[in-house]
Amino acid sequence: MSLPKWADVVLIPLINLLLALFVSGLVVLLIGEDPVNAMQIMVKGAVGSTYGWGYTLFYATNFIFTGLAVAVAFHAKLFNIGGEGQAQLGSLGVALVCLALPWPHWALALPFAIVGGALFGAAWAAIPAYLQARRGSHIVITTIMFNFIASALLVYLLVGALKAPGMAPESARFPEGTFLPNARDIFALVGIKFARSPLNVSFLLGLIACFLVWLLLWRTRLGYEIRAYGHSEPAARYAGIAPFRIIMITMLISGALAGLMAVNAVMGEQQRLLQDNVLGAGFVGIAVALMGRSHPVGVLIAAVLFGALYQGGAELEFETSVPREMVLVIQALVILFTGALDNMVRGPVTGAFLHFGRRRPKIDPAE
Amino acid sequence: MELITIIQILDSTVRLATPLLLACLAGLFSERAGIFDIGLEAKMLAAAFFSAAVAAMTGSVWLGLMAGIAASLVFALIHGIASITFRGDQLISGVALNFLASGMTVLIARDWFNEGGRTPALIDGGRFQEITLPFANALADVPVLGPIYSELLSGHTVLVYVAFLAVPATWYILFRTRFGLRLRAVGENPGAVDTAGISVVRLRYSAVLIAGLLCGLAGAYLATGLAAGFVKDMTAGRGYIALAALIFAKWRPWYAMGACLLFGLLDAIGNRYQSLELLGLPIPTQFMQALPYILTVVILAGFVGKAIPPRAGGQAYVKER
Numbered sequence: 001m002s003l004p005k006w007a008d009v010v011l012i013p014l015i016n017l018l019l020a021l022f023v024s025g026l027v028v029l030l031i032g033e034d035p036v037n038a039m040q041i042m043v044k045g046a047v048g049s050t051y052g053w054g055y056t057l058f059y060a061t062n063f064i065f066t067g068l069a070v071a072v073a074f075h076a077k078l079f080n081i082g083g084e085g086q087a088q089l090g091s092l093g094v095a096l097v098c099l100a101l102p103w104p105h106w107a108l109a110l111p112f113a114i115v116g117g118a119l120f121g122a123a124w125a126a127i128p129a130y131l132q133a134r135r136g137s138h139i140v141i142t143t144i145m146f147n148f149i150a151s152a153l154l155v156y157l158l159v160g161a162l163k164a165p166g167m168a169p170e171s172a173r174f175p176e177g178t179f180l181p182n183a184r185d186i187f188a189l190v191g192i193k194f195a196r197s198p199l200n201v202s203f204l205l206g207l208i209a210c211f212l213v214w215l216l217l218w219r220t221r222l223g224y225e226i227r228a229y230g231h232s233e234p235a236a237r238y239a240g241i242a243p244f245r246i247i248m249i250t251m252l253i254s255g256a257l258a259g260l261m262a263v264n265a266v267m268g269e270q271q272r273l274l275q276d277n278v279l280g281a282g283f284v285g286i287a288v289a290l291m292g293r294s295h296p297v298g299v300l301i302a303a304v305l306f307g308a309l310y311q312g313g314a315e316l317e318f319e320t321s322v323p324r325e326m327v328l329v330i331q332a333l334v335i336l337f338t339g340a341l342d343n344m345v346r347g348p349v350t351g352a353f354l355h356f357g358r359r360r361p362k363i364d365p366a367e
Numbered sequence: 368m369e370l371i372t373i374i375q376i377l378d379s380t381v382r383l384a385t386p387l388l389l390a391c392l393a394g395l396f397s398e399r400a401g402i403f404d405i406g407l408e409a410k411m412l413a414a415a416f417f418s419a420a421v422a423a424m425t426g427s428v429w430l431g432l433m434a435g436i437a438a439s440l441v442f443a444l445i446h447g448i449a450s451i452t453f454r455g456d457q458l459i460s461g462v463a464l465n466f467l468a469s470g471m472t473v474l475i476a477r478d479w480f481n482e483g484g485r486t487p488a489l490i491d492g493g494r495f496q497e498i499t500l501p502f503a504n505a506l507a508d509v510p511v512l513g514p515i516y517s518e519l520l521s522g523h524t525v526l527v528y529v530a531f532l533a534v535p536a537t538w539y540i541l542f543r544t545r546f547g548l549r550l551r552a553v554g555e556n557p558g559a560v561d562t563a564g565i566s567v568v569r570l571r572y573s574a575v576l577i578a579g580l581l582c583g584l585a586g587a588y589l590a591t592g593l594a595a596g597f598v599k600d601m602t603a604g605r606g607y608i609a610l611a612a613l614i615f616a617k618w619r620p621w622y623a624m625g626a627c628l629l630f631g632l633l634d635a636i637g638n639r640y641q642s643l644e645l646l647g648l649p650i651p652t653q654f655m656q657a658l659p660y661i662l663t664v665v666i667l668a669g670f671v672g673k674a675i676p677p678r679a680g681g682q683a684y685v686k687e688r
Contacts, residue, residue, distance in 0.1 A: 027471075031478040079458055127664075137667035138676065140458055141614060144405070144607055145660040145667075152657035160651070286462055323477050323484070328470030332463045340449035340460035 003350055009298075013291055013338060015345050020333035027329055033322050045315025046308035052315075054183055054197020059281075060307030061199075061264040064206035066285025067303050068213050069258035071294040075217060076250040077230040082128060082143025083258040084282025085150035086121040090259025091266045092154065093120030095162070095171055095273035098266075103177035110180065113267050114205070114260065121259015122252040124150060129251030133244045139251075147282070158275055171273035180268045202264035206303075209257065210296040216253075217296075226250050258282060287331050290339040306331070370511065374518045376635050381523065382593060383638075384631025385530045386411065389585035390609035391616070391623045392530075392537050393578035399541065399618060400574030401554035401679040405461035406446055407582055408606025409468035414439040414586025416472040419486040419597035420479060422493040428591050431493065435590070436583030442468065443579025451571050454683030465606075473599050486590075486597040495524035495592040526588040531624070533581070538620040550574055554677035557684040567684045585609075611663035618677065630659045 003012075025035035046056045066083045073080035080086075093116035103109035128142035155169065164172040180200040187194035217223035229236040229246040237243060266277055284306055291305070292298025313327035337345075390407045397404040414435035422431030442464055449460040473484040480486055503521035506513045541547035549570055553560045557567045589605075590597045608630055615629075616622035636643070637655040644650065 027474070031474065081458070081462065131664070131668050135667075135669045137664075137669065140405070141610070142664055142667055145611065145664050148604060148607065148660045149657045149664075152653040152660075156651050156653040159653075283462070283466070286459070290459065321477075323474060325470040325473040325477075325484075328466050329474060332466035332470060335459060335466065336445075336449065336463035340455035340457075340463055341453055342455060343453040 003346075003353060007349065007353065009293060009295075012342070012345055012349060013293065013298075015349070016337040016342065017291070017334065019345070020330065020337045023333050023337075024326070024330045028322060028326070031322065033320050038316060038320060038322055041316050041319050042309070042312030045319075046312035049195065050193070051195035051197055052311055054195060054199040055311040055314075056304065056307040057183075057203055058197060058199045058264070058269070058307070059310045060303045061203045061206045061268075062261050062281040063284050063288045063303035063306050064210060064300060065257050065261040065264070066281050067288030067292060067299040068209055068285075068296065069254045070285045070289035071292065071296070071299050072213060072217070072226075072257065073250055073254040074289055074294045075223075075230045076226045076246055077233075078132070078247065078250060078254075079140050080125065080143055080251065080254045080258075081140050081286065082125065082146050082255075082282070083285045084278050084280070085143070085147035086124045086255040086258035087261045087265075087278040087282050088147075088150040088154050089124040090117040090121035091262035091273060091277045092157070093117045093259060094262040094266050095174070098174040098178045099162075099172060102175050105177055106180050109178040110201075110263070110267075113178070113263055117259040117262045118256035119259070121262075122256040125251045125255025125258070126248070129248050129255075132251075133247040151276070154273075155275055158273065162273060164272070169275050174267070174271045178267060179271060198269040200264065200268040202268045205260070205263060207300070209260065210300050213257075214296040222249065258285070284331060287335045287338075290335060371514060371518075374514050376632070376639060378519050378522075379635040379638065380628060380631040381519070381527060382631075383634045384627045385523075385527045386585040386589050386593065386605055387609050387612055387630055388530045388624060388627040389526075389533065389581050389588065390606055391612045391627050392533055392620065393581035393585070394610055394613045395537060395541075395616075395618060395620060395623060396550070396574045396581070397578040398613065398680055399554045399677055400550050400571050401557060401677055401682065401684075402446075402450055402571055402575055403457040403461065403681045404446065404575075404578060405458055405610060406442065406464035406468075406606075407578075407609050408602050408604070409461070409464040410439040410442045410579060410582035411586040411589065411606055412468040412472055412600070412602045413442050414583040415590035415601055416476060416486070416586075416597045418583075418587035419489060419493075419590035420476070422489055422591050423480075423487045423596070426492045428489075428493055428495055431591055432584075432587045435587035436580055439583030439586060440576060440579040443575050443582070447572050447575040450683065451568055451575070454685065457681055457683075469600060472597070476597065476599075484599040489591060489595045493591065494595055495526060495588070497522045497524055498528070524588070524592040526584055526592050529584065530588070534620050534624045541620065546573075551677075553684075554679055557679050561684070561686060567686070571684075608659050611659050614663055614676075615666050617675070633658050 028035040028038050046052050066087060069083050069086065070080055094113045097113045097116035098109060124146060128139050128146055131137040131142055132139040158169040158171065162171045164170060180202065183199035184194045184196055217227060225241045226246055228239065229241055229243065233243060261281060266273060270277055288299055288302040288306055291302035309327055309330060313324055316322050316326060317324045390411055394404050394407055417438035418431040418435030421434035422428050446460050446464060449455040450457040476484045476486060500521035503517040507517040541551060549560060549565055553567055553570045560570070561567050589601060594601065612623060612626035612630055615626040633655055637652055
């Protein structure tokens with residue numbers, strides 16, 4: 001018995017989310033705050049002003065890229081847990097492009113930065129992908145290891161070759177020609193007042209990426225092959241799909257998407273290369289992909305939700321004694337309930353559908 | 368290099384290898400039974416916090432240890448429920464638990480102690496004291512063997528000795544008892560174990576809970592043996608290094624000890640020397656830090672002997688109806 005599609009795509013994720021929020025509420029209660037009040041502060045902080053929206057969508061842009069990265073890999077049954085490292089390498093690629101030339105205009109720098117970020121991110125995913133495809137090394141473990149190696153590599157470069165004069169281990173500031181147009185400036189052009197926030201044109205890039213991933217997965221031969229391989233490797237092999245090719249291409253796309261996050265975070269906001277510029281967004285991507293059921297539209301919605309969670313969490317710390325780490329807890333519970341405890345909800349829901357389905361009078365087409 | 372320098376480095380190797388070894392053996396039990404565990408980090412972190420918190424409040428390191436083990440067991444149980452009972456994805460469960468521990472420990476630490484996510488520094492009774500082995504002081508002056516005995520072997524906290532004794536114990540349990548045979552079988556072919564009338568679920572839960580116990584010891588050692596109190600994210604990736612050591616050791620107890628000592632040595636050398644030179648080439652510290660991970664990838668790639676995990680690892684067992 002399979003569930004109707006709407007129950008699978010909407011109902012179950014919703015129940016999972018509510019369970020996660022319910023447990024989070026209990027945690028808030030335990031540390032002596034009012035969960036309803038906390039929720040109100042978070043919602044208001046995240047979407048109650050243009051300032052809130054600016055930050056929410058800025059974070060969401062990061063999560064769109066890392067979420068898509070995980071989602072694309074999921075379609076080929078590959079668990080890319082290395083989004084963090086790939087995004088770090090992507091930031092290196094973006095930074096190298098931005099620092100290479102005294103760029104005259106952002107519109108010129110952006111395409112090159114996109115290529116830089118995607119290329120470096122993809123390259124960092126290529127080695128684990130090759131090892132999985134040719135040597136059978138478990139991709140989860142290798143990508144975890146590559147996260148640590150990436151972080152060590154970045155520290156090495158930032159205390160050495162790329163270090164700007166001064167104490168802090170960071171690169172020089174990017175030239176002004178690479179600064180991406182801000183949401184405030186764009187909205188000011190049409191006369192709308194939008195508060196200062198790091199939201200920039202990369203958000204549109206994220207939307208385009210969502211569309212392209214959808215196009216790839218459901219409207220191209222390659223996407224079909226990726227999904228076929230994910231459903232059943234023997235069947236795909238029988239149909240003449242080469243596993244090596246699919247694993248490599250899928251992981252290169254996945255790594256490139258993770259690397260593109262740097263266009264938003266590094267080029268769009270920090271405007272220089274910092275030691276830790278990903279700040280766990282690679283891992284949030286896992287939660288986003290799980291919640292969004294690996295569909296670009298789902299990823300987009302989940303990314304905005306998590307963006308709101310991050311921004312709301314920051315406001316929560318301002319106004320109450322609930323620290324920012326609450327966000328981590330909520331995120332963990334969302335991953336736990338949507339990813340690992342899915343069957344806990346699915347079982348009873350399927351049972352309920354069976355139960356109520358049976359009561360309906362049977363219509364036999366033969367009669 | 369002088370003997371005393373070498374002994375000091377080896378001494379700190381032993382200290383740094385201890386939490387890795389306990390966590391690595393934890394992973395060994397779990398993965399040999401077919402349950403992947405990337406949540407070693409979570410269990411250690413939870414145990415580190417609760418052991419330090421209870422030790423700080425009661426002044427008793429032993430009560431702290433109990434609390435640490437209990438916290439770790441709770442996390443192990445969640446992992447068990449998710450991956451055994453509800454047949455969820457074991458990797459995803461591990462990822463979730465890592466976040467949960469990282470967030471929860473700081474959240475509770477702030478609520479209880481109000482010191483920005485750390486516990487108060489532990490004093491005398493709240494920490495494990497160093498044990499001086501018999502005659503350690505008397506023998507200290509014997510050349511070569513004296514310092515090795517009194518500096519390197521003697522003067523560790525009880526959990527260090529427990530960790531190293533756990534290696535033969537693990538080997539014995541896994542390879543010389545009926546329970547161990549069944550546990551390994553359930554990681555290779557759960558269907559066969561089930562056919563023999565033995566409960567797969569029960570075996571896997573026992574393995575996961577043993578892992579919880581060992582991670583509890585590892586976390587407690589971090590906060591009340593190696594350090595004097597809990598600080599935010601104090602495990603600092605040790606759970607992943609332990610996982611790396613486990614693969615490096617190809618899921619075998621004695622080799623696990625070797626791998627953990629090797630990674631402990633890398634850590635100890637990195638701590639002692641800010642810059643190193645090998646054959647005239649400077650080696651950056653970051654390279655030393657990344658070396659355990661690089662070595663693991665090389666091993667995984669199968670260029671130096673192939674690492675083959677337990678065959679049923681990561682798969683939930685669905686009983687035939």
